[in-house]
Amino acid sequence: MSRIYDSWEKLVRAVLRREEDRQIALRPSFSSSSSADVSSRSSFDSTFFFDPFFFGDVHAPSACRISGEKLDPAHLSSQDTFFFRNVMAIEYEEIRKATKNFTADLLVGEGGFGSVYKGWIDEHNLTAVKPGSGIAVAIKKMNHQGLQGHKEWVDEIHYLSQLHHPNLVKLIGYSCNKDERIVVYEFMPKGSLNNHLFTRGHLFLPWATRTKVAIGAARALAFLHNLEIPVIHRGINSRDFLLDGDFNTKLSDFGLARDGPTGDRTHVSTRVMGTYGYAAPEYMATGHLTTRCDVFGFGVVLLELMSGLRVIDRMRAAGKHNLMDWAKPYLKDKRRVSKIVDSRLMGKYPPKEARKVAKIVLQCVSEDPSLRPRMSEVVAELEKLY
Known part of the structure; x- marks a missing residue:
């Protein structure tokens, strides 16, 4: 009994520590130490995180392991009561069975x-069934050596x-067993946008499909930003946009999401x-986060989507490592926009639409944040193309 109490006490302390960090992050000034962390890195070829990896030996309460039941608020602190409301817990053993003990044959992605x-x-009862029966799900299992942890x-x-919207991935449930942290989503048959654009063996996307994907992605962000308390992803x-069987886009991976500014606040300050x-660029320089x-x-x-090229690729020729830097001169000149359209399309796209997309890209990546359009405006412009 004392062991259970000790574990629970550790969890409460950890949650309170997390809340203190959150309150600090909401203060107007940005920590100078975070800026130092940014400048000390010589290159950023992948995801970067400056939050400490939090996990330790904290065990979740036993309520996390009750299959098919909502998490019991009586077992949680006030903070986690809010976080876990209306979430279904799934037995870890059922997760293990559903993935054949996490066999490599069922591995569909890494992040x-x-x-x-x-x-x-x-x-209905969230138990494992034979492949091809029940519903297919995506099961994300935390890597203890990964870049994200318990907080995310x-x-x-x-x-x-x-959050519920046709262009957001649907959460099915979660599982936690000792030091395991798992999230279960609806399965997206076509995988990530990143795979279709950059990984061999995936279905090539024609122009019309790319436009459809872009509209779905824009709708997801417009929904988040237009909430009473906006959410900033x-x-x-490109890995966060998943595609269903009809190439409808759904946004995933909310581990880094934060509530946006409200009232007279212009931004929130975060790591x-x-x-x-x-x-x-302004976020990397100051930590000031806005929609x-x-x-x-x-x-x-x-x-x-337009070019079929990764934003950062050290394997490209000199001068083309950074896609945005290389493409901007072409984006600004409507007579040369065709130079950056994916050559695999073999000219099968409407030039007028390509020029319009180029204009939207330029507006979105403006150095001055105030000149960037709202996502609802981006949706309206893209919908004119489809």
Whole structure:
């Protein structure tokens, strides 16, 4: 009994520490130490995080392991009661069965959080079933050596349990067993946008499909930004946009998301997190986070959709390592926009639409955040093309 109490006491202390960090992050001034962390890095070829990896030996309460039941608020602190409301817990043993003990054959992706597996569960009682029966789910299992940890796991569940929209991935449930942290989503048959653009063996996207994907991505962000308390995704990149069987786009990975500014506040101050190349320059320099930071990230993804090229690629010829720097002169000249359109399209796209997309990209990645459009405006412009 004392061991259970000790573990629970540690969890409460950890949650309170997290809340203190959150309050500090909301203060107007940005920590100078964070700026130092940014400048000390010589290169950013992938996702970067400056939050400490929090996990330790904290065990979640036993309520986390009750299959098919909502988390009992009586077992949680006031903070986590809010975070985990309306979330279904799934037995870890059922997760293990659904993934055949996390076999490599069912591995469908890797990310900062960890590995993603495909599995099948009964949608009513959330138990493992034979492949091809029940519903297919994506099971994201935290890697203890990964870039994200318990804090991001809690935040992801916190947001996805409350936010519901056709262009957001649907949260099915979660599982925690001793030191395991798992999130279960609806399975997206076509995988990530990143794979279709940059990984061999995936279906090539024609221009019309790319436009459809862009509209869905823009709608997801417009929904988040137009909430009474706006939500800033903060980690936008091409891996976060998943595609269903009809190439409808759904935004995922909310581990870095934060509530945006309200009232007379112009921004929230946070530790600098995100993916190099997609992160807005003013955010990297100051830690000041606004919805316009997501707009910048979307503009980069839109350029990747248009060009079929990664935003950062050291394997490209000198002068082309940074896609945005190389492409901007072409984006600004409507007579040369065709130079940056994906050559694999073999000219099968409407030149007028390409010029319009180029204009939207330029607006989204403006150095001055105030000149970037709102995502609702981006949606309106893109919908005219489809």
